[in-house]
Amino acid sequence: MSKFDRNLGLRQLRNAFGTFLTGVTVVTCREESGIPRGFTANSFTSVSLHPPRLLICVDKTAESFDVFTQSKGFAVNILAETQIEISGLFASKRADKFDIADWSESENGNPILEGVCAWFDCKCDPVIDVGDHIILIGRIESYDYNGNMGLGYVRGGYLSLGLEQSAVEAVGGDADVIVGAIVEYDGKVLLIENAVTGELHVPASGLDGTSGSLGKLQNYLTQLGIGISLSVLFAVFENEKTGQQSIYYRAKADSDLVGNKFWSFDEIPWQRIGSDAIKIMLQRYIDESKRQRYGIYFGSDRDGAVETLR
Template sequence: MTAIDPRTLRDAFGAFLTGVTVVTTYNQDEEPIGFTANSFTSVSLDPPLLIVCLARTSRNFETLTNAEGFAVNILSEGQKEVSNTFARPVENRFAHVDWQKGPHGSPVFSDVAAWFDCSLHKIVEGGDHVILIGKVEAFANGLANGLGYARGTYFTASLTGQAVSAAASDSDVMVGGVVERDGEILLLRNEADKFGLPECIITGAAGPDGLHDYLTMTTGLPISVGQIYSVYENRTAGRQHIVYRCTAGNGVPKAGQFFSIKGLPIARMATPATGDIVQRFAAESSIGNFGVYFGTERTGKVHQIGRKV
């Protein structure tokens, strides 16, 4: 059997878009505890069941597996900082969020997309994790959009929708990608010996699919098109641009060259806008805090999405 690298496997699992939750309960001293988790899913309506996967190495393992119940708080789009707080070793995490004891007894948060207060129905062995099956005893639907997470980065449905609308989906736009692999970015060299991002003119409505086809054909590599990274109007050329974050698989590209994020040829970029994009990507990669740029080729604003969990 071929050996599987755990880190590579984890990255592959991370391609699945999930929501972000905070799982809560009380410890033996009746103190509230909680942690950020995205390994959550519904199971059954009758009886009402859901599951959360918990690592055996978690410092909350003994508490959760011995508790009478737990709550799952599905965070809303505006609660990225709540996720970050409960993902890090922060003192008195609950001082940073509005919460109360739920009907069944576990802490539930305000302003979440939804919460579920559960009794512990069953624990199932799952390798280096256990699967906590909770029976929903009470719940509330906050009606807000949930906070999304994929490939180590938050995303929000509303911001993605704004980006697509801003790019005039029924018109032809220039669609490109910041194609990353192992800390490097793919750049294409033009006839003037300048470097740029791989991009093509397609109908905005077909942006991700059209970009995927173009990148796959151009590079000959497996390509994954991720979240929108930059939306701007080049007023000089009179054209809209959408740039996506992308990842490439192994192999030598048929076109282009990978450059280390720490050694990008900024002085040889084909346009100032491209230089700004790759410099921002390099800076954000170093801290794991990505945003989406809206504006023109000269001025605009970066809307922060959030830090890696």
């Protein structure tokens, strides 16, 4: 148990809040001059059906704080699972967010983003001031939704339940699988050395012939002293020769603890990695992380296609 103690810093409390799995939204409005503004928020809560009300918490340090507190209305866009990049874009301080994203406007003129699962257009109730945030309460005037799956967020990382489902369906229910992860910390990836052969591989469960699982992988990483905070699907493939199925995630480690060897991208000793499939997967990971634009590979160890998240 952690007693709240300001001197310990707020990290622990933030971590505890972060265990709550949420969706991801982009909240938008217009400046008085008409310039569109928006930021990523997971503090969305549906408050009341009758009358229809929702809320969003806005950090007082956000650049758009003043704009939102003074605005007569705002829209909440619920992001779809393919919109990780949109979430990153609106969590940034870029001035050209609305030049990059596709959007149209609501009847009240608030930006509605293309491809979202749902949106709500609201007029503002008086804001409520609470500590380092304010609560914006929206009176919902119009809304729409579709069948798209929403993007999830937990422990500082994104989660896509629809894509996880595709992985499970792709490998079939009773197949033995290898479940592994590319674990990154600060631009370096974790490679584990096989004590017998000296070969390097990314951490995985199921390499010993038993069926792997995400739970087993997490236990294994915990034994290594590594907490992972982000697990998004990265590759699902079948070994054409053996029929062995593999599922790999990408994950961010909380730290690079002593005893675990993390390799910076340009120092990876490729000749020591035994599996060609892992080499190709790692190479794609490095390429994609440079562009911060990741995809998911579905196929075999020889041939397949990368589905890119928008």
